[in-house]
Amino acid sequence: MDRIPLLNILSGADRERVLSELTEARYGKGDLIFREGEPTEYFHIVTEGTVKCVKSTADGKECTLKMLMPGDLFCCDAAAFDGGAHPGTAQPMGDVRILRMSKKAYFTMLRQSPDAALEVIKYLGNRLNEAQEKAKILALDRADQRLAALLADLAVRSGIEEPQGIRLSMRLTRQDMANMVGTTTETAIRIMSRFKRDRLVSGTANRLLVRDLDRLKKLASA
Amino acid sequence: MDRIPLLNILSGADRERVLSELTEARYGKGDLIFREGEPTEYFHIVTEGTVKCVKSTADGKECTLKMLMPGDLFCCDAAAFDGGAHPGTAQPMGDVRILRMSKKAYFTMLRQSPDAALEVIKYLGNRLNEAQEKAKILALDRADQRLAALLADLAVRSGIEEPQGIRLSMRLTRQDMANMVGTTTETAIRIMSRFKRDRLVSGTANRLLVRDLDRLKKLASA
DNA sequence: ACTGAAACATGACATTTGTCATGTTGCCGT
């Protein structure tokens, strides 16, 4: 519970009150934290593991909006909408732990602590910029560039240095990648095959290695 | 200055203090309110006209992120980032009027008025949902569906009822549309020609008419 | 009313991406 900015900025009575409103919940592979369309009830904070935010179409196609990692907030937006529905589905990638708080307690916190409100505003601002950057990439770049950008980003943000390159910390299938960059699984596989041949990456879902981050970044913005 | 939620929720001394910090600025065709990469200095509110938010690539391609209309806030996000740079360019579509406030006054407002902070949180939450919905559309839909969705959305949000159909209030070239849905001008033109042939729309930039909103919506989500 | 520039239009072709089919590899649970 140390690496959560929103909680760290609080102190004294504010902090105690907020902590007393938080409940821990755990989820595993196959669970859903909530579904697209369901009414929002809680404000959430990820403390361990990775949570995938997904939107789907009527005909079964899926699009992954964001991978939430420890420290990330969710439903700080939709929940603010009185009575709104979840705009997407939240799905754990393996074991995760989250803290949550009722909508009412969340509003109370925001009203009573300007620090908390400012922190949420900064967080949402960053998320908005991120989402718009993603939209730009989807609108203007080719599939291979989008995939290169994704791998580079994941390597930088959650990669582990290894002698051979940067190891990605989470399991990530070609289908997961496809959903994140807006292509089909087949194209993602083909592009990954090419990247492998060109020694940019190696390995599959359980052990993905980024072998040439610089070249990957260059390709992403070429 | 009546139709600005953020200002309407304030009253008394709070309202006076905030109003005293706001300065009006006007811009016309060809001006830029700010450029991508420049440091953020102000928080802005649109009061009249339309402002286009754009991101560009090194090789001159452009992507329109959002059309801001009266009541919209901007740089409530980037400005919250101390010393951050503008993630995009803000460009007036014709004559616009905006109110602005220094970053410092903006922070003071957010600290002193929980109502203002909550309003900004709600606004940012909506913008985030919007941006993610846009990303989903870019990731999963064909160009004609994306264009249909755009036209339907504009018709609903800023259209004027006319005997022949719904007239779009702003000037919008095929190139503008292309930049908003992530295609080339040529494809946007071809798709619009088809829509015209099928009696879904008519007219060009200065006088665009949506003639069959329902069919347009159906195409968007088919 | 005229004129130059911007917007619109369309054809021909290249490239990218999707679709469907089929086969191989890797990994998890018993």
Next chain:
DNA sequence: ACGGCAACATGACAAATGTCATGTTTCAGT
């Protein structure tokens, strides 16, 4: 260790979109 399912792989073809070229229409400013 092995059986089965998910993940990975690849070919052949279709569809969508981009690119380049060329011509017409529309519109704002003189």
